[in-house]
């Protein structure tokens with residue numbers, strides 16, 4: 233039996249631990265890590281740079297199709313320019329949620345995500361990876377945590393607090409809740425749990441505990457692929 237590298241899909245709301253868990257898992261398995269949220273953020277950033285109306289779905293999707301995005305390995309670049317820091321601001325939080333609602337923009341990015349994961353050997357994180365992008369993913373995880381814990385994590389994550397000063401946890405909690413509501417209630421690929429996803433509540437768990445549990449699960453079910 234040939235070794236076939238896996239597609240591992242990780243979905244869940246903001247602050248549930250997807251990013252850190254995905255990065256750690258990818259490094260332990262020697263897989264690529266693709267942050268699809270960063271792709272929506274990068275499109276939003278570029279659209280604002282170009283002065284586009286974010287509600288102009290035709291223009292934003294044309295822009296998304298015309299740029300070269302790289303959101304692998306923790307850094308994010310548009311047309312070769314690193315914008316990893318620029319896309320983690322409150323303005324881009326809001327702008328990314330707006331462009332992510334648009335089916336034409338999603339179609340462009342979903343196509344790129346499928347290409348990135350086609351050969352397997354990838355840990356891809358987002359909101360719709362196990363439901364829409366890779367409904368046949370080998371492993372599907374849905375990470376969640378209590379709203380308080382998610383807000384606390386965001387408030388202490390330097391990559392999400394750049395330019396935000398010491399934002400109060402309650403402000404962050406309110407913004408997270410508003411964004412999650414947008415992500416869950418939009419018609420195009422809303423945040424949802426795939427029926428065959430393994431749901432984990434990470435409120436009381438460390439990153440290492442989550443990663444170890446997932447690795448044990450993968451070893452038990454997919455040992456031939458490792």
Ligand code: DC
Pocket residue numbers: 246268269270272273325328329330332357358359360361411415
């Ligand atoms: O994970 P994040 O906060 O960086 O995601 C940015 C925005 O993009 C957020 O509003 C959710 C949205 N998103 C999405 O709709 N689908 C994905 N696969 C990933 C992110």
